[in-house]
Amino acid sequence: MTAPDISKLKIERNPATASARPARRRWVRPVLAGAVLLAVAAIASKQINGSANVETVTVAQSYPSQSYTLLNATGYVVAQRKASLSSKATGRLEWLGVLEGSAVKKDEIIARLENRDVSATLGQAQANIKVAQANLEQGQAELADAQANFKRTGELLAQKFITASAYDAAQARLSKARANIAGYQAAIAAAKASAQVAQVALDQTLIRAPFDGVVLTKNANVGDNITPFSSAADSKGAVVTIADMSTLEVEADVSESNLSKIRVDQPADITLDAFPELHLAGTVSRMVPTIDRSKATLLVKVRFSEHDARVLPDMSAKVAFLSKAVPPEDRQAVTSVQAAAIATRDGKPVLFVLDGEKVRQVAVTQGRKLGELVEIRGVKAGDKVVLTPDAKLHDGATVSLNKK
Incomplete structure (x- = not known):
């Protein structure tokens, strides 16, 4: 058998084909090197400019009475003397002389039926x-x-x-x-x-105020039929509801596990949800001698030791039961901040106040400790300051807020 002639076979060595793959890889290394250089430059720029992620807190207004607080409770403002006024007679309402919010005096005629x-x-x-x-x-x-x-x-x-x-x-x-x-x-x-x-x-056709008070609601209008002792159709019972504002109290539910912290005539501090900056002195007037089984709470009534025209019935209120009465010098609000926001520079306490994208180092004076807060002077309420500032943080440093 004759062997095949392979002398004519050859491998084509085209320079363009041989260098195609290496040519495709030439751009990879410069791009990676550039990315690394950019990352290094960014880190270096960040270090040079002093940018750092920080958390901030707000300087607040606090009351020294917080340090006297034994227990906090929530409740509602209630008028202890309140009346829904109607006539004993039955008839058509002919005249009504008050509106909601009208102040009335005892025995003053506020409405009249046809007579x-x-x-x-x-x-x-x-x-x-x-x-x-x-x-x-x-x-x-x-x-x-x-x-x-x-x-x-x-x-x-x-x-x-x-x-x-x-x-x-x-x-x-x-x-x-x-x-x-x-x-x-x-x-x-x-x-x-x-x-x-x-x-x-x-x-009996004249409706008089039984005591000095303020009209809370107006339940009938001129022309309505007043039938206080029946439920006739298209008729009204009470014409107005009034309350004696001098008898306002806060009714708060206190857990029975905390009753040992409450006593009659105990001083208290009352704040209203509608006016959180308003702090009014109060005193525990009485404790209802029965426990609510469903909530395991006792109803405690706190009377106002000082009155304010802004206090209205059914307002939500918070009561802080105090260990002792608040001295007059502790009745005013003070500027305070979390203790972790205070740093030390050159042996002196400072705060780093956020000013745009930078921080401003402010020397402050520390005062009393108010729970988790510290009384501070040198900044104003509402300022945002850095929480737990790093030892490398300095005046004028650029920062970015931590989004956590």
């Missing part, structure tokens, strides 16, 4: 009094005449000028006149009683 029929009855009763009084005057005249006639008949009988029967008739007339006087006096008393009944009925 012309009752006024007419009262007028009739008063006229009957006058008739009875006129009858009494007539009876008194008759009594005087009967007394004079009886006196004359007695003298004539003594002189035998008249008979005994005439004398007896005069005596009977006198007794009748005296009896008529008693009847007339009783008629006057009855007429006055009737007038009093009519006056009471008239007064």
Whole structure:
């Protein structure tokens, strides 16, 4: 068998084909080197410019009374003297003289029902009094005449000028006149009683304030039918609701596990959710002697030791029960900050206040410790300062906020 001739076979060595793959790899190394250089430059720039991720806190206003707090509780402002006013009579509301927020005085007329029929009855009763009084005057005249006639008949009988029967008739007339006087006096008393009944009925159509207070709600309008003792259709019961603002208290629920920290006449600090900057002194007035089984709490009532016109019924409130009364010098708010925000530079306490993208080193003076906060002077409430500043952080350093 003849061997194949492979002398004509050859491998084509094309320079372009041989260098194609290495050519594709030439750009990779310069790109990687450039990326590394850029990363190094960024890190170096960050170190040069002093940029660092930091967390910030806000300088706040605090009250030294916080250091006296034994227990905190929440509750609502409640008026201890509150009344829904209506009339005992039934009728159409003819006049209403108050609105929500109106201040009223005790016995002041605030509304009136239609009362012309009752006024007419009262007028009739008063006229009957006058008739009875006129009858009494007539009876008194008759009594005087009967007394004079009886006196004359007695003298004539003594002189035998008249008979005994005439004398007896005069005596009977006198007794009748005296009896008529008693009847007339009783008629006057009855007429006055009737007038009093009519006056009471008239007064029942007038709605008066039982105590000094402020109108909280207006439940009826002029023209509404007032039926306080029934549930008739299209009728109203109470016309207005008033409260005595001097009796406002905070009712707070306290867990029974914390009752050992509460006592009657204990000082307290009251704040309102509507006015968090307003702190009012209070005192525990009483503790309701029963436990709410569903919540395992006791109702504690705290009265206001000082009053403010902004306090309204049903406001949400927070009560801090204190170990002792707050001295006057501790009643004012002070500037405070978390202790971890205070750094030391050259042996002095400083804060790093955020100013745009940079921080400003501010020398401060430390004061009392208020729980987790420290009283501070040198900055103002609302300033944002760096929390736990690094030892390398310096005045004018560029920072970025930690997004955590």
